[in-house]
Every structure is written in C-alpha cells, then in structure tokens.
Amino acid sequence: MLIPIAPPDFDVDLYIAYATTDNFTGKPVYRRAACYLHPDAAAALACAIDLAARQGLRFRVFDGFRPSEAQWALWRHTPDPEFLADPRRGSPHSRGVAVDLTLIDQDGRALDMGTGFDAFTPLSHHGAAGITREAERNRMLLLGLMTAAGWDFYRNEWWHYQLFHARRYPLLSDSAARTGLM
16 A cells, blocks of 8 residues: 655655656656655654754655556656666666655745756766756765665765665556556
C-alpha cells in the first residue's frame, strides 16, 4: 500500500510535473497531480521534512511513485539511460521508493540549483562544474538533508533521491498501486 504525500500530513509543496506540460515530454503523462510513496520512503521523507524545517526550508515535490506505464511513456519519448531507468529493469520511482524534489524558502521561492528539474544535461549531475557557487551550495544542502534522512542519491540528477536497496521493492503498475494516476 502506498501512502499519499500531501499536506497536512506532509508539509510539502506539490508541483507534480508529469501532470503538467512542464516536463521534458511537453505534455501531461499523469491524469491527475498526486504523489504517493511506499511507507518506508514516506517515513524517510517525513524525517527530511523535519530536518529542512529546522533550517527554515521546505520541499517542492515534482514526482514520487511513477507507475510502470508512465515509465514506459517517458522511455518511449526519450530512451536515455543517463537520465531515465529502462522500464524493463524498472525505476525506483515505479517501486514507490524514489522522490524528485527541490528546496523552497518559507515564501515558496525555489532555491537556485543551477538547472531546472528534468534538465537532461551534465550540468544536472551532482558535483557538476559550471554552476554558480550559490547553486552548488544549495545542492549540497539538499544532499545533506536527504542523506541525513536516510536517502541515497542518483549522481546524474540533483533532484532525484531513492531509498537504498530500491530494487528489493516490487515494481508497481497504476492498477496494482490503485493510484489512478494514468
């Protein structure tokens, strides 16, 4: 069973990019904007939310559970293994144990991370040269908060975090997860 990630239970700003045209496909992939996570991932996110709040920050969530059907749609559009998991192997998102997010201040302004979400460029990599010092500092802050809360990171995407040993969780379709995203 997946846990809905939404206020008031989770103090996050939801901007589910794949329910909008504001993603690399240029069109909505999900029928509706919602975020779900496996209970283990939801607990780790709650911990990260608490740590961020101590710094006067919040999270803007772009994606959580991504049904296998959505992973296939993304892969058909852009089959780039540097930035997308091959759906034949499965994505940590399709297991409910990955989240895409950024940090925002108390006024809801996103901190500068050097690139936008889903920017499929080497500038999106952790440790990338060519971004501002402020963006590098903000990425390190995000990395510190998430890893302190028990998350692993994906080296090619500053916005992507997943639980360690993500592949031990089963792949889920939209119907199996009963999320109604597709």
